[in-house]
Amino acid sequence: MQALVKTEKGVGHLALMEMPEPKPGTGEVLIEIHASGICGTDVHVKHDRFPYWPPVILGHEFAGEIVDLGPGCRHYQTGDRVVGEPHTRHCGQCYLCRTGNVQICAQKRSPGWGIHGSMARYLVMPEQLLHRIPDTMDFDTAAVVEPAANAVHDVYERAGLVPGDFVVVLGPGPVGLLAGLAALAGGARHVVMVGAAADEGLRLGKARDLGFPTVLNVAEDDVAAAVMDLSGGVGADLVIECSGASAASAATPKLVRKKGRICAIGLTGGATVDFPWQEAAFKVADVYFCLSTSYTSWDRTIHLIAGGQIPAEKVITHRLPLAEWEKGFEALETQQALKVILHP
Ligand SMILES: [Zn+2]
Ligand SMILES: [Zn+2]
Helix, strand or coil, X not given: CEEEEECCCCCCCEEEEECCCCCCCCCEEEEEEEEEEECHHHHHHHCCCCCCCCCEECCCEEEEEEEEECCCCCCCCCCXXXXXXXXXXXXXXXXXXXXXXXXXXXXXXXXXXXXXXXXXXXXEEEHHHEEECCCCCCHHHHCCHHHHHHHHHHHHHHCCCCCCCEEEEECCCHHHHHHHHHHHHCCCCEEEEEECHHHCCHHHHHHHHCCCCEEEECCCCCHHHHHHHHCCCCCEEEEEECCCCHHHHHHHHXXXXXXXXXXXXXXXXXXXXXCCHHHXXXXXXXXXXXXXXXXXXXXXXXXXXXXXXXXXXXXXXXXXXXXXXXHHHXXXXXXXXXXXXXXX
């Protein structure tokens, strides 16, 4: 089968090549992939900025149909339409696994970097990590369940969004937009979406199209003054940092209210952040660091997308055949795209 493979260590080394079709082992299913989103992680693997074990097929944001069952499968059947948590190879024995946090098990090796991923015709997955999608949900939309489940986990389960919250989102990329949509779906009374000069055009344009009540550009607007003004001089109940930019992380204490919450989603790529610790201390702020998705966030996300409360499919800007993967990566890296869906 044709697959997009990171062939060896180093920058670049991506190639579309012929790979053997996988066979499902015990408790595993074979999924025919209908849609596979390109994630920031895939771009990081391309640029050698994330751990990976080459040669490895990229991709972990997938949706497809089960076409074969390995021995011992009991919960799924061929023909089931599914998405799946990318928490393969978690050990099942460590403190984190046994407390229901398989997503941050140190042994985890996900499809797309640790083991073969979904940018190919077929993917093998353990059935215990799957979730069914409703017949009404198309595969492209379903491929956005994974990043949307990140937003749902981070905003609801980690940072504890409460209806009526005043929310600021920094970084209007796919995850920031999904976090903002999750905040609206969860009853936020106001969401301020904040971008930088480079976001003007596609990202901030999309934020306006999606109907966020306030959309600001740090190059032109005094964000702190606007947030204070809009929140009646109190500050935000919840600030969600999705940009990964040091300056944005450093700005969060200025935007949050006293005893407010900061939800830290964006990764800085290893850069040290000059964070105003004392300002945050005087705000008595709670900071929630976030990584990956919980079991409980998946079905909730599927229902919220299927019900239209989180219109996750609206972050899709490109749909391409797998053969045109280069176009998709380039569009992402030059910020001409939000979510790119590849069709193997
Ligand atoms: Zn992802
Ligand atoms: Zn474990």
